[in-house]
Amino acid sequence: MVVQKRFALFLATCDSALVKKAYGGYFNVFVSTFGEDGEQWDLFRVVDGEFPEEKDLDKYEGFIISGSLHDAFGDEDWILKLCSLCQKLDDMKKKVLGICFGHQILNRIKGGKIGRASRGLDMGLRSITIAKDAVKPGGYFGDEVPKSLAIIKCHQDEVFELPESATLLAYSDKCNVEMASIGDHFLCIQGHPEYNKEILFEIIDRLVNMKLMEQDFADKAKETMENAEPDRKQWQTLCKNFLKGRSEQI
Numbered sequence: 001m002v003v004q005k006r007f008a009l010f011l012a013t014c015d016s017a018l019v020k021k022a023y024g025g026y027f028n029v030f031v032s033t034f035g036e037d038g039e040q041w042d043l044f045r046v047v048d049g050e051f052p053e054e055k056d057l058d059k060y061e062g063f064i065i066s067g068s069l070h071d072a073f074g075d076e077d078w079i080l081k082l083c084s085l086c087q088k089l090d091d092m093k094k095k096v097l098g099i100c101f102g103h104q105i106l107n108r109i110k111g112g113k114i115g116r117a118s119r120g121l122d123m124g125l126r127s128i129t130i131a132k133d134a135v136k137p138g139g140y141f142g143d144e145v146p147k148s149l150a151i152i153k154c155h156q157d158e159v160f161e162l163p164e165s166a167t168l169l170a171y172s173d174k175c176n177v178e179m180a181s182i183g184d185h186f187l188c189i190q191g192h193p194e195y196n197k198e199i200l201f202e203i204i205d206r207l208v209n210m211k212l213m214e215q216d217f218a219d220k221a222k223e224t225m226e227n228a229e230p231d232r233k234q235w236q237t238l239c240k241n242f243l244k245g246r247s248e249q250i
Contacts, residue, residue: 065102
């Protein structure tokens with residue numbers, strides 16, 4: 001009998017109307033991006049206080065922490081509980097993929113410095129540079145390590161300083177820490193490998209309607225995707241290889 005591999009998503013944001021209608025919720029977006037046939041994926045809406053029992057953590061092969069409208073340096077009860085849970089996963093050496101807010105949370109619990117982005121809100125498609133000295137062929141990227149990758153960005157906070165135990169894997173002219181690893185079990189990505197153009201544009205329009213973004217800034221963010229796409233397949237390969245334990249190191 002084949003044992004079904006089990007993964008969990010810690011959802012730190014609420015489903016937007018578009019995501020509900022088009023995809024059935026962010027959970028489906030993540031599973032369709034990172035999941036594979038024969039796996040079981042469980043959803044915990046941590047933003048609403050839903051967490052797994054500590055006794056059940058060992059049942060999972062890996063975890064993903066999503067992005068969020070909340071600040072990873074905040075002290076809301078659910079954020080502190082998430083930090084505590086991630087510390088337990090760190091002790092257990094469980095695979096955790098942190099995306100945007102999740103990236104910042106993992107760095108926070110390991111002693112990194114996080115806060116409001118020094119260069120301001122970053123929104124749109126960006127090219128990030130892979131730190132060639134830190135990324136080895138044959139690791140999560142596969143046999144050929146790219147010099148750069150395009151990814152959708154949507155954040156106003158960032159990691160200023162990595163914890164001592166972290167390795168910088170990618171950077172950009174907009175953000176000094178675009179991707180990092182901590183040991184073989186934490187992978188942190190500032191961008192959104194799960195996003196597509198439709199999801200990004202809906203977020204941009206919502207922020208404009210809420211008076212949280214100027215229309216000119218929104219237009220420029222959308223322009224970044226007029227003639228370009230994120231390197232979605234390469235991000236999928238990277239994240240799946242990490243989560244499924246297909247290589248011991250980057």
